[in-house]
Amino acid sequence: MNKRLLLISSNSSDRGGGERYLIYLTKGLRLLDCEVHVLLSTASYMDNWAKLLIIEGAHVHRKNLLGLRSRPLRFVQSIVDQNQQLEIAKSCQQISPDAILVNQQYDEDGLDYVAGALMSQVAPVGGIIHMPMTAHKHQRLLGNFRGKLLRKWYKKHPYSLILVSKDSQKEFENYYSYPRPTKVVNHGCEFSEIITSHPSLPSKWSEPLPIIGFSGQFVLQKNLQLLIDAWLWTIKQGMRSRLLLIGDGPERQNLDKYLRENAPENTWYITGWQEHPEAYLSVLDIYAMTSHFEGLPLALIEAAGRGIPAVVTNFNGASDIAEHALWVSVATDASPESFGNTLINSINQLSWLKQQATNGQQDFQKYFSLQRMASETLVALGIA
Template sequence: MSENQIRPDKKNQPIKILYIVTQSEWGGAQTYVFDLAYYFSKNNWQVNVAVGEDRNGELIKRLEKINAGIFFMNNLKRKINMWSDINAFFDIIKLCRKIKPDIVHLNSSKSGAMGAIAARIAGIKKILYTVHGFVLNEDLSFFKKMFYLAAERISAKFKNHFICVSEFDKKSLLKHKICRTDKITVIYNGIDLENIKFLAQDEARIKLNDLIPDRGLSMTDYYIGTIAHLYKNKGLIYLIEAARETIEVEPRAKFLIIGEGEEKKRLEKLIDDYKLNENVYLLGNVFNASQYLKAFDIYVLASIKEGLSYSLIEAQTAGIPSVATAVGGSPEIVENNKTGVLVAAKNFNKLGIEIINLIQNKGKREELTKNSVENAKKFALKRMIEETEKIYNLKA
């Protein structure tokens, strides 16, 4: 990239970029921010990352190991809170004026809305926003939808460009008249295909078993797994409903859910009510969870709203057949009955049926594995970075 195109008046100084993301708990947006921060810090950019809500998430731990500035914004929270949101707005203005970035790159709906306006007030000329699943595709009340729609349309006027992680999100922006099509670029999430490592199946299963020593799983059980925040959008109540139906047919089916979140108590109660404690396990956060993917016979993504799932791409790379809900960008990863199986969101009956079908049909699992490994190659980190760098290089 030519620095002259980004800031022709400061040719001999490193380019400054500020990423803003609401949470540091590891997930898709955090993976995305870290991968970009890591690459551009290695290429002599001055990289700064502002994180809201918590200071102990995996994103912080990883950023501390690279040459990146870290700023904590305690008022920037995931949930709407008028007082905190007002303070967060002014915090972003102050931070932008302090570090004077050439580019502000926003991630998540809340930081995308307030961050764009705040950054422009602070005098930032280039403001980009990555849509990791469009907020209006969530289950929202009418009034919340109208509020978010107004916020998206108003803040769009302060954004130079939108990056969508799926064609689905691009269509959603256009459908809701958020911005013009020439302000949107679709760039699929990417993973480091050359360096990603997975534990062998037996080793991965032994290590996951160590997390549940009082119960333990047999190496001959069917392992059905997912990696997800325990949030409503991830549809985990429907996965547990599907597990209930699956276990009635295949008692050796064991469901392993990796992740933490606000829905944990609700999920635990559902597991207890259905007496599924010997078949469904909430494992909590697991460091570098993707390395355990080969432990699973089947990977399930039960989301009711999704951007472009890193875990689904990683599961394909690991050669694990998947069943996913046809939401967000998932149909752009999974071609039904070729590289995986798609079902309608919230349809736990169909989800359970498809899991049972794959358990009982080893040939189908092997076919999906072969096709999905090849399909995953188009989601390369190198391509994602190159295409994002082109957006950074656009004129403000």
């Protein structure tokens, strides 16, 4: 084995992109002949992630660890939890890796895990932040107070900090005077052939119209109301298309009701949660993403990497992806008119965009590969 890496999960979600990132990073590190260990909570919602990590060849260690979602006082509780920090330090010492990487998710997450890893003093420590969540911190509950505590914490705990996009790095560094330079490592992704049955669509969708789609969780962050309003705006401008929403979540009921009340009949469809949502990518003409905020969304990389033209809002990571894909268009602002106009332009140029995707798909996949991500992560941790 080349190097031994310990990855520590933020233990945040049973469906989140952060843990899926760990799956991809594990696979990339294994392709580089690294030995991968992963520290996970014993919480039941982490069981499936443990199974998937083991399938990819990781040595999974389960400990009774609290994640941020389990703490009423959030990060304030985590930074004073000496017992958990000592437990993490002990695990790090037992595994004795060449480097430790904590999947922090955002600036308030995983601070106890980072502190415990640093306390172990067995290897260089890194943390990866997907979405800094600092741009509007002052507008949230006790935002200024939280910011003061966090600034002190980050100054006291210098380590190799990785951001997943250039805009995320800029957002973080605009807020914090970090003791050392941060680094950017764009995500890598899998682009293997989709081997699933053809997805089912409404029988009345026989007429060949462009299909605009989104795949993911129906949560407020994804701002699907904007996508629907923009799509409805295109219909008012005389553009005929269909809307396909792949997934489920707490916003589904509201979105379903709104579409029933405002959209023409037989022009939209919600699939519900899918075990293999990637199967639906094959029927999309345009992938649409209207998120309020992101880091570098894996779902968009997967869609663009499969040659699907995309229209997105200007969230963090959008420019990193569009830089490598002429078939990804970024709307000038987050209004129904602006996003809708970008959709219309993309539909009108669909043949050209698909040709650009065909021409550039191989280079895109090479850049957003698992091996490139894993290799750059080793460099960022200082053990390449």
